[in-house]
Amino acid sequence: MTKPIFIFSDQLLSYKFSNHHPFNPLRFHLTYELLKETGILSDEQIVQPRKATDEEIMLVHNEDYVNAIKKAGQGQLPKSQESSFGLNTDDTPIFENMHDASAWLVGATLTATEQVFEGKTNKALSLGGGLHHGFRGRASGFCIYNDSSIAIEYMKRKYNARVLYIDTDAHHGDGVQWAFYDDPDVCTFSIHETGRYLFPGTGNVSEKGAGKGYGYSFNLPVDAFTEDDSWIPLLEEAIEEIVRFFKPDVIISQNGVDAHYWDPLTHLSLTMKSYRKIPELVNRAADRYTEGRWIAVGGGGYDIWRVVPRAWSLIWAEMNGLDLQGSLPESWLKRWQEKSAIELPTLWDDVPDLYPNIPRKQEICDKNQVMLKRALQHIRNEKKSV
Template sequence: MTKSSLFIYSEQETGYRLQQGHPFNQERLLPAIDLLRKLGAVPESVVRAPAMASEEKLLAIHSADYIEAVKALSIDNPEELWRSRADKYGFDMEDTPYFAGMHEVTSLLVGGSIRAVDEVMSGQTEHATHLGGGLHHALRNKAAGFCIYNDASVAIEHARKHYGARVLYIDTDVHHGDGVQWSFYSEPDVCTLSIHETGKYLFPGTGAVNERGEGTAFGTCINIPVEPYTEDASWLECFEEVLNKVAAHFKPDLIVSQHGCDAHAYDPLSHVHCSMDIYLAMPQLIHRIAHQYSGGRWVALGGGGYDFWRVVPRAWSLLWLEMSDNPLIAQLEQNRALKLPTAWLEQWQPQSPVELPTTWLDNTDWTPMPRRQEITTKNRQTTEVAILYLT
């Protein structure tokens, strides 16, 4: 392992718990971190703990009245006045319920993403990952999509204001990165690129290819809304073609990427049908782009992912293994059947409600999806429109 990568993490981040049985549960970090530790891939020398973001940092993206509401709803028994206003601020009890301590733990998640930016932009490291971050749906005045404060937007604004950086934000979550897009829709020094399932059928319903940015920022917003049941080859074809053109056109000083791993076929909340192959290839593409265009400066965040057992640990581990130049990545390219650590399987299988995979990559002898060629053709047409203004 090189010394060019840092891992931002504290077990306190698992305190982000919306409610019992909610699909978003930060305890999914635990099997992912343990998988890396079983490999010896995250020695304590590369781990850095986050600190809570200040209110001043939050105010760069969120309104003062929204932050006041989050604080008021964070106590054990909020006043009736604030409970009655909860809906106004997006605290839907099924989607994004408020919970005790949410201001503190969400500020910690934001602080982790800010620290990742600081470590990279100050030259302490080339790359930094913060798997507890990536809460990309939160809006200026509203919680949304399981997200309370938008750590990605706050960290990007910090990079822009404090370091004068041009930032390329890459969002690979299956749900459109709407909160980050709207944060910088009129800011020409931030380019947002999101590949996601089309909003015709999936939350948040945004991310159409004609959402381009406005004013002097027109052209700095790029969306690739892929069709339901898109598979690996089409997803990677679209992503690689657009990413190459966007990076060459925008020439960022820093790349911030969001790695929701819910485009996998096992994910229960979406319809894209990719395998673990994209989670091996996609970080490699971003890594190459970072060294080609931004001096290696790369911050990677977590995000969605709702198959906690079969997908999240492998996908996020592959991200860090690529980011830290771990030799296991080269081994996987030679041997698709490479096994997961036996000790990890023995520890977590008793807790998993499903049978855990035994290999890093999936057996992709899956039955091809119906309309495969039609889906591929439609995705290519979308890609052509996405890159229309980048030539």
């Protein structure tokens, strides 16, 4: 049995907009250090990424856009062109050598893909990836190149794969959805906070695909303040029905962890209970339906001290069949508490009374169940007609 692969190098930490931007690569480094000091990440499981070529990036992105990113990173893109490429906004400011930094992240996800399809492993984790808001010709929401979309197109062309994309970020996985909206060989499923309150404002349950791809796009927008007790049953039911319906060759999951109660940019109320369950459900689906083929990428997550390292570590633990319980390593806590402005949690799990009771809990659960029924309606109708 092959061991899971962890994609990492210092080049992946160069995707940094500024010292004050919420998308901070330090969270990846914190996770790496936590896994090493926990003793569950061995050197033999770490694979160095390669840098994606322009041709690979242009499997999804326009040539004009790639050239604009190169120029922007060298300070050569005219200001009059910045907005048309989604650049120099508050979300996605220009930074030095942004093309190279982005190409390394894409290359990391492609490396994970190659490791899986070339038989080196059946599970690979590329936490630098998950930039799901990037469009063909425009940056958006902290995302320059859409590594997941590129990897999916790469898998289709090189390995003739039928791909299921599962996105559990609090924000809708819009870039990936629209890239494959009319493609019957790619199924996208995004569970996210409703766009009524949150960027990018899309991901309505009615967005089901177009043309030959109609019926292969699934969206489950949940209400603000959704908790574990609603999220977990929704996700479990949705993944089981979608994977059985679509019958993929591989699963790629985007693991944004910004639906946690502590996240400063969203309005959901998940705890580590959900971040244990998410990789468990995806892993179970992969083992049952794709011969174990599972590529996991990172994504959002803006409480970089208390949430991201623990939640992302649980993905790696699940891939390796390990159960992280009890306390975090003392050495890790001591080193990073000195640098953190907030008190770090000492346990893998959150305390039971992390936040006050939410008075609308049952109403929220009921609304979410209605959304689930609508999201899966055409699958269930198909079952009835057989």
